[in-house]
Amino acid sequence: MPRSGGASKASEQLSQPSSERVPCPDDRPDSEEEDSDTEIMEISDNGRYQKMIDQVSRDVPGIDAAHLAMDTEDGVEVVWNEVRYSSRKAVAASKEVLVKILKRLTEMQHPNIVNFMSFWHDKVSNQDRLVFITEHMTSGSLLHFLLKAKRPAAGKTSVSDKMWRRWCRQILSALSYLHKNDIVHGNLSLASIFIQHNGAVKIGSVSPDAIHEHVKTKQLEHKARLHYTAPEYAGNAPIGTSADIYSFGVCALEMLNLELLAEGRGVVRREDIDNTLSKLRPERRQQFIAECLYEEPAKRPLASLFIKHPCTSGGV
Numbered sequence: 001m002p003r004s005g006g007a008s009k010a011s012e013q014l015s016q017p018s019s020e021r022v023p024c025p026d027d028r029p030d031s032e033e034e035d036s037d038t039e040i041m042e043i044s045d046n047g048r049y050q051k052m053i054d055q056v057s058r059d060v061p062g063i064d065a066a067h068l069a070m071d072t073e074d075g076v077e078v079v080w081n082e083v084r085y086s087s088r089k090a091v092a093a094s095k096e097v098l099v100k101i102l103k104r105l106t107e108m109q110h111p112n113i114v115n116f117m118s119f120w121h122d123k124v125s126n127q128d129r130l131v132f133i134t135e136h137m138t139s140g141s142l143l144h145f146l147l148k149a150k151r152p153a154a155g156k157t158s159v160s161d162k163m164w165r166r167w168c169r170q171i172l173s174a175l176s177y178l179h180k181n182d183i184v185h186g187n188l189s190l191a192s193i194f195i196q197h198n199g200a201v202k203i204g205s206v207s208p209d210a211i212h213e214h215v216k217t218k219q220l221e222h223k224a225r226l227h228y229t230a231p232e233y234a235g236n237a238p239i240g241t242s243a244d245i246y247s248f249g250v251c252a253l254e255m256l257n258l259e260l261l262a263e264g265r266g267v268v269r270r271e272d273i274d275n276t277l278s279k280l281r282p283e284r285r286q287q288f289i290a291e292c293l294y295e296e297p298a299k300r301p302l303a304s305l306f307i308k309h310p311c312t313s314g315g316v
Contacts, residue, residue: 048072056136067082077136083131102119111200112201113203118132157258164252168252169313173307180304186206227272228247229243245301246293246297249291256280257280
């Protein structure tokens, strides 16, 4: 069975091109015995992770492919995520910083962040590739959950106050943890927030600045997600943690007005966001979100401080 790049938890070095990969079969065999073998597309160099043919539904900018995989050491399903770099120049420019950040992510543990288990670099068809292994969130994204929950005819156009406060606290707690470790998520949206069976949420698909050029390009291909992107991404200024606060503000607003969800109806414009925000009540909650959406990054609040805001701690 072909092997992919090295996958130890502290995979700091870029590996040499991996051996030839197993092509995806056009027709899946009928017998269960054959099926269990041919479903394996790749195996990591250390043999721990087996990439399966089944793809995971991840409509997340910056992630080119996400496959179900098996962690043969712990006996659990995980997700094999792939990012294809647009050029070798992009890899060379980001290598040192990227490895440092990714190694740090494998060492982090937080109840509201999807576990980042391993990573490595390799080449596929002479194209540089980053592979990272993450926890498998079986309940799907918050976006898909809210789209199912949206029932305008029945007056269901927002989540409950209790659920909204709980989710806001959990997302802010995760962002605060990342920001204290000098990591900008860079990819926050309802599609990169995952809900668990107990109703708690975890944020995933962290896209550190080192690969943000790639992610930014992919975001242009997902116009329905552009409204999550902070205004400073349009310029050449350094991106800081306040960019995540802007994205959080959009997520918080969408949870309170499910009609704003972009799925299936094109681009959400800034004027759509402003119009929705102007109608939001009570005013304290309106101001809470408005502070996240300031055009100037320096005016946006810190995640660690906003967790204690009256809107998320109980009263509104």
